[in-house]
Amino acid sequence: MLAANALSTTGDMLSLLAVPWFVLDTTGSAALTGLAAFAMTFPIVISAAFGGTLVDWLGFRVTSVLSDLVSGLLVLAPPMLFLTGGLSYPLLLVLLFLRWMASTPGETARKAMLPDLAALAGMPIERASAAYDGVYRGSAMVGAPLAGVLILWLGPSLPLFVDGVTFLLSALLVAGGVPRVARRERERRGYLDGLRAGLAFLWRDRLQLSATAMIVVVNLLDTGVTQVLLALYARDVVGDPRAFGLLTGAVGAGAVAGSVVYGAVGSRLPMRLTYGLCFLLAGVPRVLVLALNAPFSVAMAVTALSGFAAGAINPILAILQYGRIPVRLRARVIGAMTAAAYAGMPMGGLLAGTLSTLTGLGTTLLAFTVVYVLISVPPFVLRTWRELDSGHPADT
Structure with a gap:
């Protein structure tokens, strides 16, 4: 499943x-x-x-295979039609x-089946969720x-x-290599009732609602x-466009390392203290160091450390979801x-573009830093976040 997700993400x-390059090259607009x-x-x-x-209706494994097959055919269509005029x-x-409409359920399905496969493999969910996030981030980097x-x-x-081929290979890997999990009894309610049930569950779960608001x-x-802002910083402060790519890459590389370390010791x-500190460190330092006009080498080091802290965020969020969402509602x-x-x-x-135009880059970076600090507060002060350490199991 991880190999299939790596192919799909790549x-x-x-x-x-x-696609943007293709459109710009063919239309010039x-x-x-x-x-x-x-x-x-x-x-x-x-x-x-x-x-x-x-x-949830079709099942995680079936949805993953169908989603990848349809997405692969859809993504192969534009270049083939272009070559034939x-x-x-x-x-x-x-x-x-249609391609992105079709591919998203497959990603949801693979994420939803992770705890079942981790249980079959005898792997702790912390390690499995960290592996999933690390593979995702690493594939995006590649x-x-x-x-x-x-x-070029x-x-x-x-x-x-190549994208079309990766989808077809992903479907083949899941169909042939991912074992079936125990079938669950399907709900008899209609689509809209099922959709409302999922949204109602999220609304009632104050911890997951708070976590979702923070991520938004x-x-x-x-x-x-x-x-x-990174592009403006590279142009106006460093004076070298390569700084843009280096800072972006430092975040990604740090996050991959962070997910590996969390998988080993998570x-x-x-969980609550780890999540709160990592959330705070993932956002505040890397923006504040730019606002303070620190030397570029310092900015690179701080950015990499922020990326490292970010590596634990998605695995902890996944554990939160798997531990609290009933299996029958998991995907929705x-x-x-x-x-x-x-x-x-x-x-x-x-x-970011509007604020930097009106107030300047430095002021915008400081404003973003303040918001990063404020949105990192809930795990430290809200009582509902104490539930993150309680390990309440989800209903079956």
């Missing part, structure tokens, strides 16, 4: 870089390129929010929208430079072919930092949380 990164990017991100929110119920821009947008190399050498069409805000801030750490609740996490991201770049 393919996603190929598409995320190749930045506006059309932006519209294509929207067609790749917006369906993730829709599919994550409304597809989780279907994942049958690809129009509106058709490309439709195919992109996929981005690989896409750049393939685009062979043009933007080839990465889309931090994803918004992280998007603004990554898409706008079961011996207090995880899907709702994923949709919420993505929902604020499109606003992050707009907020």
Whole structure:
């Protein structure tokens, strides 16, 4: 399952870089390129929010295989149609929208089946969730430079072919290598009732609701930092565009290392305190050091350490979800949380760009630092976060 997810994630990164370049290369329009990017991100929110119920209905393993098969065919269609002269821009947008609509349930399903497979393998859930997150982050790190190399050498069409192949291989791995888990009795309620049940559960669980709210805000801030503020810092402070890539890479490399370390020692750490400290350190220092105009070498070191702290966040969130969400609701609740996490991201770049234009880069970085501090407070002060250490089991 981890190998299948690695292939799928690598393919996603190929598409995320190749499609904008493909559109810009064939149309020459930045506006059309932006519209294509929207067609790749917006369906993730829709599919994550409304597809989780279907994942619970069909079953995790079946959904993963079907999602990858359909996504593989959809992602192969644009380059094949382009080579035969049958690809129009509106058709490309439709195919992109459908491709990301189809692939999101597969990712939800693989995440939802993780505790069952960990139990079959006799692996502690801390190690399994850290391995899942580490493989995801590592694949994203590999996929981005690989896409750049393939685009440079062979043009933007080839990465889309490779993406399609990765989906088909992922489906084959899950179908042939992932064992079936015990079948659960399917609910007799309709789709809308099932969807409402998942949302109602999330609303009642104050701990997971608080965790989701924190992730929504931090994803918004992280998007603004990554898409706008780091680029401005590299241009205006360092004077070298390579600083942008180095700082972005330092976060990713640190996060991979952090997930590996958490997988090794996480079961011996207090979850609430670990999560609170890692959440605080993942955001505040790396933005504050930029606001203070520290030397670039210091900024790189602090950024890598912040990335290291971030490596424990997703595994702990996964443990929280697996321990509290009933199995029959797992995919739809995880899907709702994923949709919420993505929902604020499109606003992050707009907020960062607007604030930096009005107030300047330094002031914007300080403002982001303050918000990072405030959103990191709940695990330390809210009583509901004490439940993170209580280990309440989920219903079956």
